[in-house]
Amino acid sequence: MRTLCACLLLALCAAPAAAQAERSLLDFGLTAEALSKLCKNAKTSAEARLTALAFAKPDFQSTFVEFQEILSDLQDYTSVPQFLGQVAVDKTVRDAGLACDTEISKYGVEIYAREDLYKAMKAAADRGELLEGEDARLAEKTLLDFKRSGLGLPAADREKLKGLRQRLVELANDFTKEVSETKDHALFTEAQMAGVPADMLKRLTKVDGKYQVSLDYPDYYPFMENAKDPGARRVLETKFNLRGGEANKKRLAEVLRLRDEAAKLLGYQNHAEYVLEERMAGKPATALAFLSGLREKLYRKGRPELKALLALKKAEEGAKSDGMLHAWDWRYYHNQLMKKRYQVDKQKVKEYFPTDLVVEQMLRIYQEVLGLRFSEIVPAQAWHPDVKRYEISDSRTGVRLAQFFMDLYPREGKYKHAAAFTLIQGRVLPDGSYSKPVSAIVANFDKPAPEKPSTIPHSDVETLFHEFGHIMHQTLTRAKYQRMSGTAVARDFVESPSQMFENWVWEPALLDRISGHYLDRSQKLPKDLAAKMLAAKNADSGLIYLRQNFFAAYDMSLHTAAELPDTTALYAKLMKEVSLIPMTEGTMPEASFTHLMGYDAGYYGYLWSEVYAQDGFSRFEREGLLNEKTGRDYRREVLERGGSRDEDVSLRAFLGREPSDEAFLRNIGLNLKTAKKS
Template sequence: MATYLERIKLTWDLSAEDIKNRAESLKTTVKDVYDKVGALKADELSYENIIQALSNNDSYYSVQRNMLDFPQHVSSKKEIREASTEADKKLSEFDVEMSMRQDVFDNLVAFQEKTDVSKLKPEAKRYLEKLIKLGRRNGLHLNKEVQEKIKTMKKRASDIAIDFNKNINDENTVLEFTEKELDGVPADAIKRFEKTSDGKCKVTLQYPDYFPVMKKCRVPETRQKMEYAFNSRCKEANTKIMEELVEIRDKKSKLLDFPTHAAFVLDMRMAKNPETVSTFLKDLSQKLRPLQGKELKRFLEYKEEECKKLGISFDGKINYWDMRYYMTIAEEREYSIDHNKLKEYFPLDHVTVGLLDIYQELLGLKFKEVPNPPVWHEDVQMFTVVDAESGKFMGHFFLDLFPREGKFSHAACFGLQPGCLEPDGSRQSAAAAMVANFTKPTADQPSLLTHDDVETFFHEFGHVMHQICAQAEISLFSGTRVERDFVEAPSQMLENWVWEKESLSRMSKHYKDGSPIPDELMEKLVKARNANAGVFNQRQILLGTFDQTIHTRPTADTQAIYAEISKDVLQIPATPNTNMCASFGHLADGYDAQYYGYLWSEVYCMDMFHSRFKKEGIMSPKVGMDYRKFILQPGGSLDAIDMLKNFLGREPSQEAFLVSKGLQA
């Protein structure tokens, strides 16, 4: 084990001062490499002193930088989180400086012109082309005055985007309710809430608190208060930041001769342009409209019936604070699924064992937990990964699954150490962390997952496997560094396993007696996959459309735009004086003009699942290894469309995606 641990170059016992000092030292080391590359004369340029030098530098920088900026998301110490955020800002500014190095760009262009690039290895050729394209996208082919403007804009955008996400992580609103005001909320959630001195429940806006209230609380006023607070998170500070980001992004794109920020972003994506995305979202929205209409009509019927029963006045509409509540009622009534009962069959420890077994079998891997691991918090588990057949070491992953104050508030995979070649030709193994916020165990009950949680676990762990299984040589193409509108597809594809009886039965048993999920309940769950598909998918279309809308104009009143699109697409009006955009972290965190990618990549994920796994066996090791070889292994070293064609044996099709939404192809 010791030799495996030596393969990881990350350490988590840094003080705030260490983080600050290391950030400065890292900048000096990396700048030195850029200086040497930039100082080369045209006749001195070689593969080794430009391509190899920059590639080795990328790999070194990536590991060191992740070690300094990851703690802002997971450290339990505020001073560490703040030092990490500050280091991230400084290093992001440094990234801008280095990305704008005219001397390095000129030498890359000169090397390309003097070299027969067809003789370069395919990945090296791709790397050279990508660096030159990125240089042009930074304006390095333009005059100095324009470049300075771009540099200033990039630095400002980077700084305020970090602030945006820090504000969300630091958000700690607590609402207080009596148990009567929480009528209908599951008993285990009530028991888990901290209590005030006069016995009220303290309810945070973190997912394990928020969703049980929004899905189950019978008291509309309670749901309304929760929803208002939730969609007002960071409203004052983050609305200003997002609207400034929109302006900066638009101005920068125009300087680079793109009509809009969306056009600039999509030039590097599978979709290629905003028109393609707009058509995709509008067409899907229209196809879903009849389904959505039926669902909203049923929600209203349930609401009218419940208002009569509880003696509450009926306002004749579905509000934001009603949506998840009546989606839950519809699911329970139409499919007779009691999600509270269902989660008794998903104790986290058992789900984890089952999930890891499925991934190992499917992808031909072996995982082993590291005892007493060197990690950032006592809740974190660490594992090694080897190839099952050859015993070859593949990398490490970490599981950090429970909420705590100041921690990243969603679920995500963080690539920490890119898998790529070392300067001496040996392989640097990959390391990745899955960070989530599942319910913590209590004295008398283990952590129990909802089926949604199990799906989230499967999805994010799919990203972890993408990081570990990718075998690119150059760190720029390691792991999930594929086109952003394809990056979700490999993980979305693996979500299908939580809807299949064969795999579900391996991940579930009752936490008290170990009994399996009854067949009847299992069948109802699988049938319920498309429950509320119209409303659910229109909400995804709303978010994608909102993102495209604000990024195809020079300025944006985000609150007004969101309210307008919500009314049009979701057909539920946004609650007055809220602004969901202020806590829409994706738009400050690299998904700007790209949120459509979740639905876009689902087209490919459904095609892959139905065309290969569903036909040849969902636990087929042959298909699993093909998946690992053709989809996960290349990382970003091939275009996504080529990876898909290699796995499918044909061009991709939309048919399976439309059928999966309950629509005709």
């Protein structure tokens, strides 16, 4: 650690050799004081090097490449300190890590606001050097990053843009806080709670003999899925979709106005055009056409599903039924359908997925598919004794490629969700060697106990395969520059590889392989239970994906509108047209639609990436789920490439054709040849 700090204090210190870097950058034993000092020194070093760059010879190597080296070193030196903010055992270290994360994030914004750096890049670009491939892409993307930060605008406009963005941050924080701090609830009688699970009834507070049901997810969703009384469901659904209220409706209107103003200041027609410039879709018209085309196909499955749910409603309510599936009805009747038609016992399924067995088989499957070998490194020298460490090498050549850590069990203060973190990014170092990537997968599965091993629900098996897909995307990269390395791809594509790898946990042959009852591993998931799971997977998928399509269409409509619309009226119109289920009168759901703050003009990406994920999987379906040649092709054309070329080029190279949504539709149970147009 001392060697690293000394190096960082040298303003123009070159990147260390790969072996030394790997040792020094992966120091998980930092104290809070040492971590803070390391973070500060990394920033000091970067600042000195950036200042020198501004006066450097204006050519590609001295500006664009050096700029990339400085940012890459900064990221590599501070990734572990920032990561410790999420996983360290010592709270003081976590706090120091989070502070480092905040400091480096703010510094990143400051860097792209520097006019001296932009002028140096522009001068180098104006020389007209002949650049190709990743070099040309680096220059283009770097200049675009500065342009999108306001460089190139007159000083007064830059200052105005800065003010707009500061105000937008405030509004987004206030919008989210308003929703998260909502403490409303409803009171229901014993009769109104009919159908609600007994375990929920036991934990609810009673007020004057009535049950208090909050708007928090652990209360709201079980109630909406199980409460038989439609009047009670309507009361809670109305309250839920009034979160944020008029205050957030006003905030949203101001956010939309300021985003539009900022986009126009930068030369874009609207905020969506600004956002999609860096996405795979490229422009709003492409995203809107994608949503519209997909929607028309989804109607063929969604409309019959709606009729089936209405039939359930009529059977339950009889003559009292109004023949409409309301917003307070659909979760309830979907749940009734699941219970009556599929009868999947999730707790029983969970018994067949011991965590250690699932992890072991998952690692084997990934090795077989992608032509890899994972070797455990002992001791792991990690941040906690539970953490395991592996080296990745090519199964044919034995060449060492990367490393990853696995931190799968919960503990106090640890990051609460499942995620993949990059610790060292792949890139070509100044000495010509390749920096071996290092990543960490973090999850929170039940820890094994002497009397019972850890088991996980099938949904967590899917999550594990998903997050490990990100690990493969991060660690198998061979991109030249950190700016395009690993998962540094278009945001509407970044989930696609990991979504593709989820498919393996739904294949009957592989379900048999990754399952084994915790009392007797030779007892695989029963075929009848697996069949029910697979059948239930696509229940009401047409309606579910139409709902996603609606959210995406609403988001895109808000950010392409020539004039600011009434956000509630637009929500009501599109919800009925697209999702087929009407908005409840008197509500304003957009006031709690927090995706509009942070995923703005990007909601379509959920569907976009999934369509391409299923298209990629279609080749494995055709050539073999464990076909190493197919896996190596995917590794070479998609995973190794990262963002070093356009994502659609990588997909076409792997598929050997233009991408299509046919595999996605087939995967959700829609056969266009047999489904009627409606």
